[in-house]
Amino acid sequence: MSNDYQREGSLPMRVNDQDANRLQSDALIDPSRIVFVGQRRDRSSVSVDVVVDGARRALPLRLEIRNHSPTGFEWGYPGSGPAQLALAICAEMIGPDGAERVYQQVKEKLLVPIAANDWTLCGNDVFAAIVAASTAGDRDRQALKERATGRQAKE
Numbered sequence: 001m002s003n004d005y006q007r008e009g010s011l012p013m014r015v016n017d018q019d020a021n022r023l024q025s026d027a028l029i030d031p032s033r034i035v036f037v038g039q040r041r042d043r044s045s046v047s048v049d050v051v052v053d054g055a056r057r058a059l060p061l062r063l064e065i066r067n068h069s070p071t072g073f074e075w076g077y078p079g080s081g082p083a084q085l086a087l088a089i090c091a092e093m094i095g096p097d098g099a100e101r102v103y104q105q106v107k108e109k110l111l112v113p114i115a116a117n118d119w120t121l122c123g124n125d126v127f128a129a130i131v132a133a134s135t136a137g138d139r140d141r142q143a144l145k146e147r148a149t150g151r152q153a154k155e
Contacts, residue, residue: 028095031123036089038075040117048073048085050092062088065096075114082111093126098134105133 035051036059048059063070066087073088074081086107090099109129110121 028093029123031093031127034093034123034126036092036121036123036126038073038085038114038119038121046072046074046081048088059085059088059092062091062096062099065091065100075111075119078108078112082107086111089121089126090130093123094130098130102130102133105136106130109133 029052033053036048037051037056038046038048040046049056050059059073061070061072061084063084066084068087069080069084072081073085075085076082083104086103087099090103090106093099094102106126106129109132110126
């Protein structure tokens with residue numbers, strides 16, 4: 001059985017239950033209880049809030065994890081501002097260690113395509129992107145391991 005999560009204007013991401021359950025234990029909060037809200041008033045005024053169970057607060061930059069963009073968050077292109085935003089969103093969902101492994105893929109999937117000044121991402125969409133990035137990373141690591149093992153066996 002699969003869980004389907006879909007963000008408006010994007011293709012559905014399919015996440016199998018085993019992958020979702022593996023990461024759910026790492027999640028700091030139930031994804032259905034969280035929403036991220038971005039607003040751009042002009043070129044120099046950008047804010048991103050996190051809303052948990054109706055309580056709204058500013059999303060911290062999380063520069064202590066990695067400093068991509070000390071001037072703040074951005075979205076809509078593959079740069080340092082969107083990278084900082086993806087890192088902060090992922091850290092909010094799964095903590096700093098997990099966030100560092102997946103935030104670049106989450107940036108590409110969720111934040112680069114946003115063209116609007118105002119947007120909302122629900123936690124389920126973010127969690128689905130995190131699971132997909134984590135699963136892809138696991139497959140990549142396994143393929144590298146298999147290639148390395150195969151080369152050693154041939155030598």
